[in-house]
Amino acid sequence: MGLQLVSRAAVDGKRPVSRASRASEFFAKARRLTFAAVAFFLTAFAASTSYAQSSAFAGMAGTWSGPGTVMLDDGSSERIRCRATYKVNGPTMEMVLTCASDAYRFNLQAAVVAAGGEVSGTWSETSRNVGGSIQGRGANGSFQVVAQAAGFGASIALKTAGNKQHIAMRADSQFRAANITLSK
Structure with missing residues (x-):
């Protein structure tokens, strides 16, 4: 062989x-x-x-929860507990934020899209049956938007860093402000 x-x-x-x-x-x-x-x-x-x-909403998907405070137009403030759920699909995001105390509750829902640093979409507050538009700027988990409806306006700042998120809202209605800190 x-x-x-x-x-x-x-x-x-x-x-x-x-x-x-x-x-x-x-x-x-x-x-x-x-x-x-x-x-x-x-x-x-x-x-x-x-x-x-690289999505504007990177790192936001999922369920978040944590404490906060809400300030009412009479100057009183209350501690609240909040839960947020974000569904992210590329440049779009759907959000549900529910916050409550013994005497106060709000249910905020939003659907937004981000393109070129601009954010736009719609929002509704279901417990008060009000809704409108959202316009603003943001990227990489940091957003500055204005939510508007007939007779209502609010500025919202949202910042996400890792598994922490801070939401600050200022409004011109019975609800004056909210500061919320969430964790994933």
Whole structure:
């Protein structure tokens, strides 16, 4: 058998190839192919992660909760507990924020879209049956918007950093202000 490989190699001008060296070559190619596949998937995953993080609403998706205070037009303030849920899909976000104390409650819902640093959308406060538009600026989890409706206006600042979020609202109605700190 060895003589046949040597004579065949002499005729072809190539080195003789044994089964062991063919198997070794096969496994080397398989390792390179596996490495290339792993590198491809890691690159694709990293690209998709950086795309997701580039969204204006990156890091906001999910459920958040925490304490806050609300100030009413008579100057009184109350402690409140809040829960927010954000559904993020690329440049769009839906939000539900519910806050309550023993005597006060509000349910704020919003649907917004971000493009080029501008944020716009709609909002409603379901317990008082009022709603309107949202306009403002923001990116990377930090937003300054104005919510308006007939006879109502409020400025809202929202800042997200990691698993913490701060919301500050100022309004020109019975509800004067709210400061809320949420955690994920």
